[in-house]
Amino acid sequence: MRRFIMTIVFLAAAALVTSACGGESAGSDGGKLTITATTGMITDVVRNIGGDYVEVSGLMGAGIDPHLYKASQGDVKKLDDADIIFYNGLHLEGKMGEMFEALEKRKPTVAVSSYLKEEQLHAAPDQGSGAHDPHIWFNVKLWISAAEVIRDTLAEKDAAHADYYKEQAAAYIKELEELDRYAKEQIALIPEESRILVTAHDAFGYFGEAYGLTVTGLQGMNTMSEYGSKDVSKLRDYLVENKIKAVFIESSVPKKSIESVIEGARQLGHEVVIGGELFSDAMGDEGTEEGTYIGMVKHNVDTIVAALK
Structure with missing residues (x-):
């Protein structure tokens, strides 16, 4: 203050x-x-x-x-x-x-x-x-x-x-x-039943609506909100019930949050891998392709398609 x-x-x-x-x-x-x-x-x-x-x-x-x-x-x-x-x-x-x-x-x-x-x-x-x-x-x-x-x-x-x-x-x-157009064409390559995007926090709602993905996150839209054991258990069960094979970490959110969900699913006999790192609330390093808005979006699209396709 x-x-x-x-x-x-x-x-x-x-x-x-x-x-x-x-x-x-x-x-x-x-x-x-x-x-x-x-x-x-x-x-x-x-x-x-x-x-x-x-x-x-x-x-x-x-x-x-x-x-x-x-x-x-x-x-x-x-x-x-x-x-x-x-x-x-x-x-x-x-x-x-x-x-x-x-x-x-x-x-x-x-x-x-x-x-x-x-x-x-x-x-x-x-x-x-x-x-x-x-x-x-x-x-x-x-x-x-x-x-x-x-x-x-x-x-x-x-x-x-x-x-x-x-x-x-x-x-x-x-x-x-x-x-x-690129994003729509690439996401369409993912089988419809596999178009489920799971991330550390709920930042991809507009992305899911625009490009045809079901989106869910461990935390809410604001990373200031805390997540607890109930949130971890709920997302773990969602992964198991929907047979989701890959989840994604974010460059601006500690990955330990999503790792706890992966471990929980593993204990129930369901293997989940990290499909890659997405840029959500921040871009990549300046001077890199991901350090531009267009490059960041392309990276996210390509990473999601590679993991879910």
């Missing part, structure tokens, strides 16, 4: 300094826009659309769980220095919500989920009444909406290069449409 209060105080002080200096942003003098994004998925889209006219800093790197993330003092400076801040919204970055509310009073602080309609979102009953599943990037069609939010925000903030941002976005959205 003390650290959070200090963070808010820091932001308030920084706001006074910015106001005293006339409120000029890094992009206001014709230079590049300075962008801060929360997750790697958002950072990657901003880089693809912003291209030559943006400098992007991402707060959450490979293996970082956004549900549990706490902003450091270095992050606060990146947020304060930015011309625009992009975040996922839908309470994905739960511990940063009040910070975004403070920041949006003095600079564009934009949730990339803001164009989505209620009927496009999944409910998250384990997160409280009216809550929604924040893992929208797992349906590529929904993630196109995030690209559109970023395109429009950049074009409004930097009107001189609006046409550039629109052209970049059009080319990138075409790639996303191709990725969506």
